[in-house]
Amino acid sequence: MQALASRRRALRWFTGAGTAAVLAACDGGSSGSGTTSVSATPTPSPAPTSTPTPTPTPTATASGSCVADPTETNGPYPADGTNTASGLTSNALTASNVVRSDIRSSFLGSATTVAAGVQVTLTLTLVDVNTGCAPLAGYAVYIWHCDRDGKYSLYDLPSESYLRGVGVTDANGQVIFSTIFPGCYAGRWPHIHFEVFSSLTTATSGRYASLISQLAMPAATCSTVYATASGYTSSLSNLSGVSIARDNVFGDNSAAQVAQQTPTMSGSVEAGYTATAVIGIAR
Template sequence: MVHDHADHDEGLSHDLIAMAALASRRRALRWFAGAGTIAMLSACDGGSSGETLTTTPTPTSSVTPTPTPSATATPTPSATGCIADPTETNGPYPADGTNTSSGLTSNALTASNVVRSDIRSSFIGASTAVAGGVQVTLTLTVVNVNAACAPLAGYAVYIWHCNRDGKYSLYDLPNESYLRGVGVTDANGQVSFTTIFPGCYDGRWPHIHFEVFSSLANATSGRYAVLVSQLAMPSAVSSTVYNGASGYTTSISSFSRVSLNSDNVFSDNTSAQIAQQTPAMTGTITDGYTATAVIGIAR
């Protein structure tokens, strides 16, 4: 420590006293530092300027350990992670109140019994006909891609598709209303439908249309959908069904002339989008198929 009078020689006696005091002071500092205590020492010379010296102990570690994930944590719904599904056309046969056919506007969403899990039968008007075909149980999981794929509960999903002959109810078949229905997602963001494997018609890859609404109340009008898109049926299962199941004869030649690359809806999508839009399917023609797909929405 430098003091104002350090430049003046005051003799050997003074120097010995100063050296002894300095040695004593250094021993004290080592003792205090070893004890981990904040020490405040006064200057060694009497009549000094009263400066102080502070030692700071090494701080105690306060790192918070990484928590162990809960065993009940919701898994990522898709092996490749969820992405936002692309918006696709609802096509000419939505029956959601947004278009007309033969001068009439069809809106299946306003029917009191449109909320149903089994959509194979007609439910509007006098007909109760059931669409024939290979049974498919389809489970959709609606998730928020902006919240780590968190499930979206209470969302309404409207699906519709053609029959095994490639015809649409309420349009090609105006007296039928089958293969249309609405379901509401549960706490896991899931909704299930029982339907048939759709046929393939000229110019289109086999597909299922869907619209997603933030609530059942909003689903009563097709103008409030937060997403309009389509599912692409798996190629291998389509080939198996069309060539092995009865009633799909007209789909065989149509399917042979189309590909995902030539389809006017799916052809401009990325491989990741196509992967998410294609349901994972297991089963057989005899026992029916189980299908699952994730629907990603940016909320």
Template sequence: MHDDHDHDHGLAHDLAVMERMMARRRALKWFAGAGTVALVAGCGGSDASTGTTSSSSATATPTPTPSTTATPTPTATGTTTACIADPTETAGPYPADGTNSASGSTSNVLTASGVVRSDIRASFIGATTVATGVQVTLTLTLVDVNATCAPLAGYAIYLWHCDRQGLYSLYTASAQSYLRGVQVTDANGQVTFTTIFPGCYDGRWPHIHFEVYSSLSNATSGRYATLVSQLALPSSVCSTVYVDTATYPSSSSNFARIALSSDGVFADNTAAQIAQQTPTMTGSPSAGYQAAAVIGLAR
């Protein structure tokens, strides 16, 4: 065994070895340059992916998402396609629906003959006095809020309110039975009452009372109301009507002292509830008013 060193073989051998070493260094230098180019190219791709140049952002193609083809929301086709349940309100001290008494006896106009009527301006028990004031034709549409606001046919609605002086028949106007009546909803869920614009008495926002019954027989039996609530009359119409102090002697001054926000019935209602409880009205004091409101019932 012996050591075999390159420098032991003479000049010719050393030259050959040097030649091979030079070739090897050139190859290594070439590979190092190629690696640098590859590295730079890799960095250029990373920059493009960040969108720092206009060319890279222009060629990017976003992938569509399912949200762009979501099913559109159906468009409402009528005024009763958006409704809420009317809040329950007090019947007050003058309902005449068999739940309290007047003049020492139970007052229940619902059991009286002739209570089913559209024009409620005249008394129909004893006296025949006709309540005077600005005429109002009020159409109510009863809908089921749990069935996409579908109209409710065959329901009975009992409507009552005070007269132009703020008095209620059978109670503070005890000899009268005007401004009370019952109607049955038609196929469109509608009833229409011809009445007068009620006066404003001290401490209450001008309003109309109503009760909803599932049938006429339930209404005329009394004490089976599905909903007891009230309508709030529009402020602008109140101001217009009450200017006539000859017809509405105390309403203007009473109205000036009350607001929806301070009313004992409407004050705690939401804006949406007040909006539905306020009838839309068109007309004038001289020509009369056409009014309409939706009543939402949660069955």
């Protein structure tokens, strides 16, 4: 019995000493206790890890050919159902044959006149600036512009309906038009009007457009065409009195917006020009 009691006293001593050591080690990080703690081998703290700075998501820029095109006026000659035209219709969008790639000829009534001028093949690419410039398929694009004399069909030329047409974007968000280089009339920089609709079904009036804007023709090409091509004589003198910066449509846009609104063009007066432009929509 004495041996058993001795063993129990010894166990109680070891247990108490171990508990004190553990408590002292746990309290070693605190301060102001006034008690000297039992030394214990400190457990090394893990080395701090630096959190890598996240790479910012690229913002669509003009250099990436993807900014949101600004909304512009559809002007006095849209024939999109938003005003009254003096010609065959005030809303060309409701015509059954308005969907066409080659817009150089009149398509309403009995007129079949083909607008004279330097040929331009224009490819427009429609993209969504909020989804990494993804192409927008199945959208309808209506374009119209003046002829080489600065006149608009259905208004200045009531019996003509040329230089107007609608196209639907393909899987690449692209639509192609065959047209002519527009003339320059007094007070405006040479331009092409366009309206974008979410589908061909909604393209029945300018009131339903997702975007109404304009393209600014490149200055160098304007100078070349107006100086050397037949029929553009008045455009050359009108061009000398206007500029992008002073234009009442393009003049208040940012440099990035103007850059995107200006088609890239190559070719010649004799062979015709190819033009490409990106149209950005923030959906």
